[in-house]
Amino acid sequence: MKILLVGEYSRLHNSLKEGLTALGHEVLLISSGDFFKDYPSDIKLKRKFDSGIQKKLKTLLYKFTGVNITSLSLKNQFFKHTERLTGFDIVQLINESSFAATPKYEKEFIDFLHLNNKKLFLLSCGTDYVSVAFGLSNKLEYSIFKGYLDNTVSKETYFSSLKYLAPAYKELHNYVYSKIEGVIATDMDYHLPLENHPKYLGLIPNPVNIDKIKTPKTQEPTHKIKIFLGINRSNYHTKGIVYFEEALEIIQKKYADKVEVVVVENLPYKEYITKFDKAHILLDQALAYDQGYNALEAMAKGKVVFTGASPQFEAFHNLKNQVAIHTRPDTQEIVANLELLIKNPEKITEISKNAINFIEKEHHYITIAQKYIDIYTT
Template sequence: MKILLVGEYSRLHNSLKEGLHVLGHEVVLVSTGDDFKNFPSDILLKRKYDSGISKKIKVGLFKIFGIDITSLSLKNQFFKQKEKFKDFDVVQLINESPLGILPKYEKEIISFLKENNKRLFLLSCGTDYTSVKYAFEKKFRYSIFNPLFEKKVSEKDFFPALKYLKPEYKDLHDFVFKKLNGIIASDLDYDIPLLGNEKYFGLIPNPVNIEELKFKPFSSEGKIIVFHGINRANYFKKGNDYFEAVLKKLQQKYAEKVEVITVENIPYSEYIKKYNSAHILLDQVFAYDQGYNALEAMAKGKVVFTGAETEFLDRYNLKEGEVCINALPDLDSLFEKLEDLILNPEKLNAISTNAREFIEREHDYISIAKKYLEVWEK
C-alpha cells in the first residue's frame, strides 16, 4: 500500500511510518516538523516569518490586509511539489488543520489531496473543533480549559485552542468531515468527544517504536531525579504551573533526596536525551489518557505523572498507579503522590517495570500499524 501522512505531532506519524515500513508499505511523511521540535519529515515544509523583524512585518500585513505570509508560503511550498502528493492509496491528516495555516489554504490543500488520491482519513490526536467544543462545554470532569475557567489566563492566552471554535475553523471542520472516508482517535481525550459520529472508526492507541527506546532499570542509588519539560506556549494547558508549585515544595522538604531537571522549548532530539537520567517525569495534568511524550517516557521505564483516569484504567484493565500516576489538578494530591514515591522508592521500581510491559503490550508500533491498515482497508 502507498500511504501519505500529512502533518506531525509529537513523533506520532514518524512512529506509525516506521511500523508501516516494517510491514512492507511505502510511506511518505510531509510536515512542518512541529515547529521547534524539528521532527523528521520526508518532505519538510519550512515555516517562515515567525521570528524577529520578519514576524513584525507579518503581523502588520495581517492586520492591514488580512494576509498571513507564513500560511501563504507553506501553501506555495506544497503546490510547488504537488506531483509528489498524488496517487496514494491512503492519505491521513494529523489534524483538521494539518499544516497549521489559515483555513482557506488548508482547504485548498485538502481538496487537492482528496481529488488526487483514493482515500482520506483524519487522525484526532490534538485540539480540533470536536474535542475543543466538548471540553469548552464542560462535558469532561476537568479539561485543558480549567485555567481559563478559573481565570488564571485570558482567552488570548488560549487562542491556539479556542481558534477551533471560530466560524472559519468550524467551517474548515465541516469541510474536512464531508471529504473524509473515516476518523481515528489516538487516545481517550479525543475518543470520548467523537463517540456516535458516523465516520468515527474508533480509538487506535499511539504507536511507540519500542526498539528505539531502551528500557533503563530503576536504580535506587543517589537522589531521585524528577524531570519537568515545559513548552511555554502550552504552559497552563499542560498544567505546568501545578508541577512547578509542587516541585518547589518538594525541593524545600526533601532537598537531600530529590534532584529536579527543568527544560523549556527544546528540540525533540535534545528533550528525549535530557530525561534519560530521570526516575520520574512530569507530563501533564488535564488529561484522561497519556499523550505521546508520556508513552515514550514510560517505554524507557520512567514513572510518569500524566492522564490515567478511570476510563483509561477500565479500558486496559489496570489498577490505579499500576503503570503511571494520574496527575490531578490538585496541589495536595500531586504533592502526596510525589512524596509517597520519594519515601517508598520500591514503588518506583514496580511502576517502572509495569510501564515498559504496558507499552510493549498495548502500543508496539508494528502491532498498531496493523490496526491502522485494518481500518484504512475497510
C-alpha cells in the same frame, strides 16, 4: 499499499510510518516539523516569518492586506511537490489544520489531496473543533480549559485552541469531515469527545517505536531520586504545568537531600529526549485522561510518569497494575503522590516495570500500524 501521512504532532506520524514500513507498505510523510520540535519528514515544509522582525512585518502585512505570509509560503512549498503527493491509496491528516496554516489554504491542501488520491482519513490527536467544544462543555471533571473556565488565565492565552471555534475554522471542520472516510482518536482525551459521532472509527493508541529507544531503561534509585519537568511555553496552561511547579517547590524544600530536580524549557525533540534519560520520575501533564506521546516514550524507558491515567483509560486497557500516576489539577495531591514514591522507592521500580510492559503490549509500533491497516481496509 501506498500511504501518505500529512502533518506531524509529537512524532506520532514518524512512529506510525516506521510501523507501516515494517509491514511492507510504501509511506511518505510531509509536514512542517511541529514548530520548534522539528521532527523529520520526507518532505519538510519550512515555516517562515514566525519570529523576530519578520514576525512583526508579517503581523503588519496581515493587518493591512489580510494575507498571512507564513501560510502563503507553506502553500507555495506544498504545491511544488504535487507529483509526489498523488496516487496514494490512503492519505491521513494529523489534524483538521495539518500545517497550522489559515483555513483558506488548508482547504486547498485538502482539495488537492482528496482529488488526487483514493481515501482520506483524519486523526484526532490534538485540539480540533470537536475536542475544543467538548472541553468547554464542562461534561468532565476538568479539561485543558480549566484556567479559562475558572477565569484564572486570559482568553488570549488559549487562542491557539479557541480558534477552532471561530467561523472559518468551524467551516474548515465541516469541510474536512465532508471529505474523509472517518476520524480516528489516538487516546482517551480525543475518544471521549467523539463517542457516538457518525464519522468516528474508534481509538487506536499512539504507536511507540520500542526498537528506536536504545537508551538504558530507568535505573533503580540509589541515592537521590531524579525528577524531570520539561516545559513547552505554548501549552503551559493546557498541560497544567503550574501545578507541577507548585508541587516541586514544596518537595524541594521538604526533601532537598533525597531528590534532584531538573527543569528544561522549549527544547527541540532530539535534545529533549536526552535530558530526561537519567530521570526516575517525569512530570508530564495534569489536565489529561490519557497519555500523549511524550509520556509514552518516557514510560517505554521505564520512567514513572505523572500524566493522564484515568479510570476511563484503565478500563479501556483492562489494566490490573499501575502503569503511571494519574494526575489531576491538585497541587497537594501531586505532592502526596511524589512523597509516596520518595518514601517508598521500591514503588518506582514496580511502576517502571509495569510501564515498560504496558508500552510493549499496547503501543508497539508494528502492532499499532496493523490496527491502522485494518481500519483503512474495512
